[in-house]
Amino acid sequence: MPSGAVPLAPRRANLRRVPLVALVGLLVTVWIVLSFGRTIAALNDANARLAAIEQETAALQMRIAQGEAEMELAQRPAFQRMLARSYGMGQPGERAFALEPDAPEPPPVAPLGGAATGQGGSALDAWLLLLLGD
Secondary structure, three states: OOOOOOOOOOOHHHHHHHHHHHHHHHHHHHHHHHHHHHHHHHHHHHHHHHHHHHHHHHHHHHHHHHHHHHHHHHOOHHHHHHHHHHOOOOOOOOOOOOOOOOOOOOOOOOOOOOEOOOOOOEHHHHHHHHHHOO
16 A cells, blocks of 8 residues: 555445345335235136126026016917916816815826826826826
8 A cells, every 4th residue: 555545444335225225125026016916816806706797697697588488488379378277268168177275185197108106007097087087
């Protein structure tokens, strides 16, 4: 060192700034990660709500289609005639038919062509017995 030179003091100010800058950078990084995390969580929640709403919409559309099919069936003349007969308004010369309110439960009847349960005869015999009696 020259005789008139003054020794320089160590640079402590820069050494103190490095950890401070690193800390600020770390805080900014954590803030960005948390912001994106909240955004992604909100997006996942929105997707779950969308899936639930789509399921509910599909179910409601199916109910609407079933209702429209039922309305179409109810407006057919054959259904109207059958409904009128249930109120006793049949064709001229028809005899109204109804079971007594205190009538016992009929035995189960298998579909036509199958064996009647609990009966010795065929399914047709069981149906005729049910409708016409003895």
